[in-house]
Amino acid sequence: HxxxxxxxxxxASRTPLYQKLVKKxxxxxxxxxxxxxxxxxxKILYSxxxxxxxxxxxxxxxxxxIRGTANLKLKPDRVAMQDASAQMALLQFMSCGLPSxxxxxxxxxxxxxxxxxxxxxxxxxxxxxxxxxxxxxxSAAKKYGIEFWPPGAGIIHQSVLENYSAPGLMMLGTxxxxxxxxxxxxxxxxxxxxxxxDALVDAPWELKAPKILGVELVxxxxxxxxxxxxxxxxxxxxxxxxxxxxxxxxxxPGVETLSCTGMATICNMGAEVGATTSLFPFSAQHxxxxxxxHREPIARAAQAIASAPSVQNLLRxxxxxxxxxxxxxxxxxxxxxxxxxxxxxLSTPLSKxxxxxxxxxxxxxxxxxxxxxxxxxxxQDMTRAEDLVKQASAAGLSxxxxxxxxxxxxxIRATLDRDDTLSTFSSAGGTILxxxxxxxxxxxxxxxxxxKGESNAIFTxxxxxxxxxxDGNPLTMNFLASPELVTAxxxxxxxxxxxxxxxxxxxxxxxxxxxxxxxxxxxxxxxxEGNPEFFATxxxxxxxxxxxVDPSSTRLALxxxxxxxxxSELAGLRVLYKVKGxxxxxxxxxxGPWLKxxxxxxxxxxxxxxxxxxxxxxxxxxxxxxxxxxxxxxDLAKRWRDAGIEWLVVAEHNYGEGSAREHAALQPRYLGGxxxxxxxxxxxxxxxxKKQGVVPLIFVNExxxxxxxxxxxxxxxxxxxxxxxxxxxxxELLVKKKGGSEVRVQTKHTxxxxxxxxxxxxxxxxxxxxxxxx
Ligand code: F3S
Numbered sequence: 001h002x003x004x005x006x007x008x009x010x011x012a013s014r015t016p017l018y019q020k021l022v023k024k025x026x027x028x029x030x031x032x033x034x035x036x037x038x039x040x041x042x043k044i045l046y047s048x049x050x051x052x053x054x055x056x057x058x059x060x061x062x063x064x065x066i067r068g069t070a071n072l073k074l075k076p077d078r079v080a081m082q083d084a085s086a087q088m089a090l091l092q093f094m095s096c097g098l099p100s101x102x103x104x105x106x107x108x109x110x111x112x113x114x115x116x117x118x119x120x121x122x123x124x125x126x127x128x129x130x131x132x133x134x135x136x137x138x139s140a141a142k143k144y145g146i147e148f149w150p151p152g153a154g155i156i157h158q159s160v161l162e163n164y165s166a167p168g169l170m171m172l173g174t175x176x177x178x179x180x181x182x183x184x185x186x187x188x189x190x191x192x193x194x195x196x197x198d199a200l201v202d203a204p205w206e207l208k209a210p211k212i213l214g215v216e217l218v219x220x221x222x223x224x225x226x227x228x229x230x231x232x233x234x235x236x237x238x239x240x241x242x243x244x245x246x247x248x249x250x251x252x253p254g255v256e257t258l259s260c261t262g263m264a265t266i267c268n269m270g271a272e273v274g275a276t277t278s279l280f281p282f283s284a285q286h287x288x289x290x291x292x293x294h295r296e297p298i299a300r301a302a303q304a305i306a307s308a309p310s311v312q313n314l315l316r317x318x319x320x321x322x323x324x325x326x327x328x329x330x331x332x333x334x335x336x337x338x339x340x341x342x343x344x345x346l347s348t349p350l351s352k353x354x355x356x357x358x359x360x361x362x363x364x365x366x367x368x369x370x371x372x373x374x375x376x377x378x379x380q381d382m383t384r385a386e387d388l389v390k391q392a393s394a395a396g397l398s399x400x401x402x403x404x405x406x407x408x409x410x411x412i413r414a415t416l417d418r419d420d421t422l423s424t425f426s427s428a429g430g431t432i433l434x435x436x437x438x439x440x441x442x443x444x445x446x447x448x449x450x451x452k453g454e455s456n457a458i459f460t461x462x463x464x465x466x467x468x469x470x471d472g473n474p475l476t477m478n479f480l481a482s483p484e485l486v487t488a489x490x491x492x493x494x495x496x497x498x499x500x501x502x503x504x505x506x507x508x509x510x511x512x513x514x515x516x517x518x519x520x521x522x523x524x525x526x527x528x529e530g531n532p533e534f535f536a537t538x539x540x541x542x543x544x545x546x547x548x549v550d551p552s553s554t555r556l557a558l559x560x561x562x563x564x565x566x567x568s569e570l571a572g573l574r575v576l577y578k579v580k581g582x583x584x585x586x587x588x589x590x591x592g593p594w595l596k597x598x599x600x601x602x603x604x605x606x607x608x609x610x611x612x613x614x615x616x617x618x619x620x621x622x623x624x625x626x627x628x629x630x631x632x633x634x635d636l637a638k639r640w641r642d643a644g645i646e647w648l649v650v651a652e653h654n655y656g657e658g659s660a661r662e663h664a665a666l667q668p669r670y671l672g673g674x675x676x677x678x679x680x681x682x683x684x685x686x687x688x689x690k691k692q693g694v695v696p697l698i699f700v701n702e703x704x705x706x707x708x709x710x711x712x713x714x715x716x717x718x719x720x721x722x723x724x725x726x727x728x729x730x731x732e733l734l735v736k737k738k739g740g741s742e743v744r745v746q747t748k749h750t751x752x753x754x755x756x757x758x759x760x761x762x763x764x765x766x767x768x769x770x771x772x773x774x
Contacts, residue, residue: 115438154409183264192660217254227262236347243275400493656685
């Protein structure tokens with residue numbers, strides 16, 4: 001714990017290129033004028049722009065109106081991927097033929113591991129069940145120089161915090177809780193695989209310039225209140241949509257009172273209010289954490305930057321920086337909160353919880369308390385929970401609810417093991433699960449006899465509590481709370497127990513009341529290393545490595561490049577389906593049981609649009625062929641594709657809203673889709689379509705939606721010119737109806753010059769592969 005870098009840690013690749021970033025910041029200031037005051041998030045984001053002048057001055061009234069308007073073209077420093085989303089990201093990366101990734105990257109095997117009996121049996125069983133996927137990821141990582149964290153090494157966000165996050169860094173992660181890294185002063189954004197590939201191939205990654213929500217912290221936490229309660233309270237204030245389009249930037253004197261891992265917990269759950277990301281400024285608390293995790297040189301470099309005058313100070317907001325909104329929180333008066341059930345923004349202060357339980361008739365008892373996960377498994381969290389367990393054990397008590405502990409990484413597990421924290425938990429009857437997502441992502445095999453469809457409650461220190469998330473039972477109510485509260489309440493097994501005011505009966509007859517929990521931010525004896533089997537492989541490319549994909553696999557399939565655009569207009573396109581109403585990325589590519597095919601495009605394509613409502617008949621997933629025969633949408637799409645007929649989909653507003661899931665663009669393309677014609681698009685999905693070579697067109701007159709039907713024959717007029725001119729002009733569709741009549745539909749598009757290049761080449765990756773060969 002002396003801060004000496006470990007031989008297996010490549011400190012150079014983990015240190016942000018501060019000199020380069022400060023130089024870029026200087027360029028940004030030149031573009032915007034030196035008197036312009038910037039927030040911390042703006043400083044870090046804008047100093048990662050590929051071309052500050054182009055991004056900051058286009059469409060922004062000369063820089064006056066950047067937030068919410070400008071399209072930032074960014075060059076992130078690093079990429080992290082989890083095992084489920086890494087598969088398609090790597091398959092796409094492979095198809096562009098580069099020898100290694102353009103920026104440092106890491107893969108973390110965490111989502112595909114169950115939590116059932118405990119780490120010793122669960123981990124080997126999960127490795128066996130997912131061997132071909134893990135082998136693929138490991139071999140691809142080795143070939144392209146990506147650091148590979150094997151199953152059992154830890155949960156992506158915990159490993160990233162311990163190893164890669166750093167003040168001023170900008171990273172992308174293929175998981176929605178990537179903002180966890182903001183606790184250590186990084187801008188870390190959760191994205192889909194196709195976005196991660198942009199960074200991996202050194203193409204600029206686009207982001208609409210976020211607005212900035214400032215959260216001012218004053219005072220200091222005490223007693224039962226914990227960092228988790230900051231974000232639980234804020235979620236109640238903002239709701240699950242309140243952070244959309246914003247970066248949440250924390251500031252104020254309260255920041256210095258929080259531990260680094262506590263700040264990470266707060267940033268982690270910014271995802272629950274829809275924020276682009278959350279971050280804290282470089283704080284004195286970051287230094288001991290960086291030193292304890294063997295990154296002292298980064299701490300020193302950050303300190304040097306942070307002490308520079310404001311103009312060069314990359315790690316702190318300018319003194320008069322303006323936020324789009326400000327919320328103030330007084331940590332000294334903040335109560336512990338319990339959020340849920342079913343949604344993370346239903347927030348209740350502990351003192352009111354018992355009466356709310358009565359009011360809504362929620363279950364009075366609960367069967368399981370689960371602590372840890374990527375959100376709350378720090379040394380501070382676990383030692384505070386341990387303190388409560390020790391108090392209860394001394395009074396002769398055992399938990400009434402089943403008690404599960406998920407360490408976030410091997411480093412934290414080994415440290416807690418050495419310091420006897422884990423043995424305290426297990427002697428009290430707790431089960432230590434593998435260092436992986438487990439019950440947080442539905443990989444929880446409950447053994448307590450609660451049946452599917454049975455209403456029941458659980459308490460967790462996790463971050464999400466949507467219906468069915470943990471055990472697949474839609475009637476399980478997951479109440480979110482700090483690990484301290486979950487632990488104390490597990491001893492009562494009662495949802496109405498308030499550990500601050502209530503007592504528990506003991507075998508000796510004396511009523512027992514918990515004292516407020518005490519713990520340590522960091523281990524006095526430093527972090528233990530843990531089992532070397534769980535160390536990451538080095539990020540050095542091995543070109544001779546063969547990527548392991550079994551041709552007979554049902555879960556993985558290499559991608560074949562999509563064909564380029566013909567040197568002509570598109571003629572003989574057929575309307576596959578006219579969608580009525582909402583069409584989200586879930587409608588286009590369903591999740592649930594389909595997730596196991598994420599790395600197998602042909603297999604996952606069998607779910608294409610199966611949630612879509614037929615505008616003519618109101619049926620779901622029922623498509624009509626020209627001769628009137630019906631079939632599922634994917635079947636008809638395949639039949640037409642195999643007969644050489646390309647197709648389009650007609651849809652209403654906000655087509656593709658929901659997530660950045662690239663499968664929702666890849667699948668239609670794979671099945672022969674060429675055009676999506678909609679009243680409007682969700683921006684991220686529209687970009688994803690273009691990346692995969694599908695042309696998104698928008699009705700000029702929304703009422704024209706009524707003129708076009710399934711099986712109509714469509715010819716484009718002007719599309720080739722638009723593509724060849726880099727986006728100039730518009731496209732008309734010549735629609736031949738069944739009876740032989742013809743209508744014309746005017747459309748508009750948002751294709752940029754670059755994006756026209758993607759369409760002509762067949763996909764963004766095709767274009768890249770072509771450029772690579774030039
Ligand atoms: Fe894993 Fe749950 Fe975090 S799925 S990454 S532990 S939110």
